[in-house]
Amino acid sequence: xxxxxxxxxxxxxxxxxxxxxxxxxLATLIRLLGDFDLxxxxxxxxxxxxxxxxxxxxxxxxxxxxxxxxxxxxxxxxIRKYSRxxxxxxxxxxxxxxxxxxxxxxxxxxxxxxxxxLIFTCCHPSxxxxxxxxxxxxxxxxxxxxxxAHAFLIAPxxxxxxxxxxKAKIRDARIPYIVPEPAQWLQRIDSVLQVIxxxxxxxxxxxxxxxxxxxxxxxxxxxxxxxxxxxxxxEPEVSGLLALMLLQDSRRAARTTESGDLILLEEQDRSLWxxxxxxxxxxxxxxxxxxxxxxxxxxxxxxxxVHAESPNANNTDWAxxxxxxxxxxxxxPSPVVELNRAVAIAMRDGPEFGxxxxxxxxDQGKLKDYHLLYAAKAxxxxxxxxxxxxxxxxxxxxxxxRQTPERRFLERRLAELQNK
Amino acid sequence: MKYLCLxxxxxxxxxxxxxxxxxxxxESIRATGHCLASEALQPVHTATTVRVREGRVNITDxxxxxxxxxxxxxxxxxxxxxDEAIQLAAxxxxxxxxxxxxxxxxxxxxxxxxx
Numbered sequence: 001x002x003x004x005x006x007x008x009x010x011x012x013x014x015x016x017x018x019x020x021x022x023x024x025x026l027a028t029l030i031r032l033l034g035d036f037d038l039x040x041x042x043x044x045x046x047x048x049x050x051x052x053x054x055x056x057x058x059x060x061x062x063x064x065x066x067x068x069x070x071x072x073x074x075x076x077x078x079i080r081k082y083s084r085x086x087x088x089x090x091x092x093x094x095x096x097x098x099x100x101x102x103x104x105x106x107x108x109x110x111x112x113x114x115x116x117x118l119i120f121t122c123c124h125p126s127x128x129x130x131x132x133x134x135x136x137x138x139x140x141x142x143x144x145x146x147x148x149a150h151a152f153l154i155a156p157x158x159x160x161x162x163x164x165x166x167k168a169k170i171r172d173a174r175i176p177y178i179v180p181e182p183a184q185w186l187q188r189i190d191s192v193l194q195v196i197x198x199x200x201x202x203x204x205x206x207x208x209x210x211x212x213x214x215x216x217x218x219x220x221x222x223x224x225x226x227x228x229x230x231x232x233x234x235e236p237e238v239s240g241l242l243a244l245m246l247l248q249d250s251r252r253a254a255r256t257t258e259s260g261d262l263i264l265l266e267e268q269d270r271s272l273w274x275x276x277x278x279x280x281x282x283x284x285x286x287x288x289x290x291x292x293x294x295x296x297x298x299x300x301x302x303x304x305x306v307h308a309e310s311p312n313a314n315n316t317d318w319a320x321x322x323x324x325x326x327x328x329x330x331x332x333p334s335p336v337v338e339l340n341r342a343v344a345i346a347m348r349d350g351p352e353f354g355x356x357x358x359x360x361x362x363d364q365g366k367l368k369d370y371h372l373l374y375a376a377k378a379x380x381x382x383x384x385x386x387x388x389x390x391x392x393x394x395x396x397x398x399x400x401x402r403q404t405p406e407r408r409f410l411e412r413r414l415a416e417l418q419n420k
Numbered sequence: 421m422k423y424l425c426l427x428x429x430x431x432x433x434x435x436x437x438x439x440x441x442x443x444x445x446x447e448s449i450r451a452t453g454h455c456l457a458s459e460a461l462q463p464v465h466t467a468t469t470v471r472v473r474e475g476r477v478n479i480t481d482x483x484x485x486x487x488x489x490x491x492x493x494x495x496x497x498x499x500x501x502x503d504e505a506i507q508l509a510a511x512x513x514x515x516x517x518x519x520x521x522x523x524x525x526x527x528x529x530x531x532x533x534x535x
Contacts, residue, residue, distance in 0.1 A: 126502060173524045174421050176501035184503065 001194040010055050017063060022047070023142055025067045027114035031177055032072050036139065036167045039071070041078075046071035056231060064111065116231050117177045119224075122166075123192040124175050131166040132195045134159050141220050151217050152202065170298075189232075193241050193297060196224050200245050204252075204404065218249055229284075236291035240298030243284035247304035250277035262409040266313035278308045296332040299324055318348035343376055351380040371400035375410060387417050422456065422525035423505040424498050428489040429518025431463050441513040442493075445499055449495065456507055460493040496525075 022043060029039035029046075029086050046067040060066040122136040137143045137151075138159075145163065149156040169175065180188040188255035203217030254272035256262055283307045288298040303324045310316035325341035338361055346354025358377050367373040378393035394414040401407045429437075442460065449455040464483050471478045483490065492514060499505040502522070509520040 124502075126506070172526075173522075174501045176503050178501075178503070180503065183507070 004338070009050065013059070014054075017067075018047060019049075019142075021064050021067070023118075023140060024064055024111055024115060025071060026139070027118040028068045028111055029071045029075070031114050031117060032068070034177070036170065038075055042071035042075035043067075045074035049074065056060060068111075095216065113179060113230055114249040115227070115292065116179045119192055119231075120180055120188055121175055121177050123188075123195045125187065125191045126173065126175060127166050127169060129195075129198065131162050131169075132191070133198060134162040136195050136224070136353070137199065137220065138163050141224065143220070147216075179235060189235060192228065193237060196221050196228070197241060197245070197297070199224070200248075204248060218245070218252075221245060222249060224337075234291070236288040236294040237297050239284045239288040239291075239400045240294055240301050241255055243288065244297050244301035244304060246277045246281035246284070246309050247301055248358050249282065250274040250308060256405065260405055261412070262405045264409075265307060270312065273308065278305075279404070281305060295367040296328060299328040299331070303328075313347070318344055322348055336370075339367060339370075339373055339376060346376075346380055346383075350367065355380040369400055371397045371402075371406070373411075374400065378413070382413075382417065387420065391417050421499060421501065421505075422527075423499055423502075424523045424525060425495040425497060425509045425512060426491060426521040426523065427489075427493040427495070427518065428521060429492050429514045430489055431522060433517045434463075434492070436517050437513045445511060445513055448518050449497070449508060449511075454497050454499065455495055456498055457496040458466070458494065461491060464490040492518065511532070 026039055026043050030036055030041050031392065033039045033042060044143070049070045050063075050067060056272065062184065105138060105355050119136070119140055122139055123132050127135065133152075134148055137148050138145065143151075145159045146156050149159045200218050200221035203219070203221065222242070222245050225238070225245055229242050234418070245289075250273050251265070251268060253274070254263065254268035254270065281301065282305045285298065285301045288294045289302060303321055306317055306321050321344045325337060325344055329337050329341060342354045342361070355377065358373060358380065361367055361373065362408035374393045374397035378390045378397060381387075381390035381393060391414060394410055394417070398407065398410050398414070401410060438468060446455070446458055449458075467481075467483045469480045469482065469484050471480075477482055495509075495512065497505060502524075505522050509515065509522050512520055514520070
C-alpha cells in the first residue's frame with residue numbers, strides 16, 4: 001500500500017473503528033479515570049493519537065487495548081499538567097513515557113465487565129427515568145445530544161441538561177462503577193431492562209410525522225438488547241426482552257398503511273412480517289422459558305411468538321395465549337394485562353365473555369381513563385351486533401386517545417358503524 | 421464518603437415501629453463502624469423555625485415546610501458509595517412505613533483547605 005493511499009484509508013478505518021469500538025474503549029476509560037467527562041476527552045485524544053501514530057507504526061494487533069492505553073496516558077498527561085484531579089489513583093500513571101504500549105489489564109473479559117458497569121451505572125435507579133434514558137443513549141449508544149433530542153421531540157438543551165445533571169449526581173453522590181451485587185441484582189437488571197424497553201416503545205409507537213427518525217430508537221433499543229444479551233447470556237429476562245422487541249418489531253412493515261394509519265394485528269398482511277426477526281425472537285423465547293426465573297418480558301414475548309407463528313387471527317392458538325396471560329397476571333398483576341387477557345378470552349370463547357371481563361374492570365374503577373379499554377369494549381359490542389353501544393364506546397375512546405394514528409383508527413371504525 | 425440519611429415518616433405511624441427495633445439497628449450499624457452519629461427527633465409540634473432578615477431574628481412555630489411525612493430522625497453514615505448507603509438505609513426500621521432521604525455530604529471543610 002502506498003503511503004498516499006494509506007493516508008486516505010486510515011481516517012476511514014478509524015471512523016469504522018470509532019463506530020464499532022468507541023463505546024467499549026470509553027467504558028474502560030471511565031473505570032480507569034473515574035470520571036465520565038475526563039474519559040470522553042481521553043477517548044477523543046486516543047483516536048487523535050491513532051490517526052497520528054498508526055500510519056507510521058501500522059495498526060496494532062489489538063486496537064481496542066491500544067486505544068484504551070492511549071486514552072489513559074493522554075488523560076494522565078493532562079492531569080499532571082493541570083493537576084486538576086488530585087483524587088486520581090497514582091498507580092495508573094504510566095512510567096514508560098509518552099509512547100503508547102498495551103498493558104495486561106486491558107483484556108477482553110475486563111472490557112466486557114466495563115461495558116456492564118457502564119450500562120448499570122447509566123441505568124442506576126437513583127437517576128430519574130429521563131436521565132437514565134438520555135445518559136444511556138448518549139454514553140452507551142454514542143448518540144449525539146441532538147439525535148436524542150430529535151428522537152424524543154425535545155430541545156437539545158433539555159437533553160444536555162439532563163446528561164450534565166446525571167453525570168454530576170454520579171460523581172457527587174458517588175454512584176459506583178460496578179456490576180451490582182447479587183442482593184441488588186433483580187432490581188438493578190429491572191432498571192436496565194426498563195430503560196431499554198422505554199427507548200424501544202418510544203420508537204415503536206411513534207406518531208407518523210416523525211416516524212423515520214423514531215424508528216432508529218427501536219433499532220437502538222434492539223442493539224442495546226443484543227449487547228446486554230451478549231454480556232449476560234444466562235439472564236432469562238434479558239433474552240425475554242430482546243425476543244419481545246424483535247417479535248414486535250417484526251410486524252413494523254405490516255402495522256400501518258402507507259398513510260400511517262394503524263392496522264390491527266388480525267388484519268395485518270402477515271407476509272410482510274420480518275421472518276428473520278421472528279425466528280431470532282422465537283429462539284430466544286424458548287431459551288428464556290427453559291431457564292428458571294423468567295418474568296413478564298419473557299411471557300409477553302411468548303405471547304408475541306404465538307401470534308408470530310400463526311397463519312392468521314382465526315387459526316391462532318388463543319387457548320395458549322389465554323394460558324400465558326394467566327401466568328403473566330399471576331406474576332405481574334396489572335389491569336392492562338387483565339384487559340389483554342379479556343381480548344384473548346373473547347377470541348377463544350366469544351365477545352360476550354370478553355365484554356363481561358371488561359365491564360368487570362370498569363365496575364372496579366380500573367382503566368376508566370384508558371382509551372384502549374373502550375376500544376376493546378366497542379369492538380366486542382360491534383361483534384355482538386350492538387351498534388349503538390359500540391358507537392358510544394368508540395366515542396368514549398375518542399375523548400381519551402392521544403396519538404394521531406390511533407385517533408384516526410377509532411374515527412374510521414366509528415364512521416363504519418354510523419354509515420350502516 | 422459520608423451520607424446523611426434523613427428519616428421521614430408520618431408521626432401517627434410512629435407506634436408501628438417499636439423503639440426497640442430502632443435501638444437494635446442503631447446498635448448494629450454503630451458496631452460495624454458505618455454510623456458516625458444518629459438521633460431520633462421529638463415530634464414536629466416541638467419545632468421552631470428561625471430566620472434572620474435584615475438583621476432581625478424572626479421566630480415561628482412549627483417546621484420550615486408542612487409535609488405529609490415529617491423528619492423523625494437521622495443517621496450520619498460512612499459508606500464506600502451510594503449502593504452501600506442504599507443498603508444501609510434500607511435497613512433503617514422506619515423505611516418500612518416512611519422514607520429515607522440519602523444526601524451525600526459536601527466536604528466543605530476539606531474543600532476550603534485544599535482550595
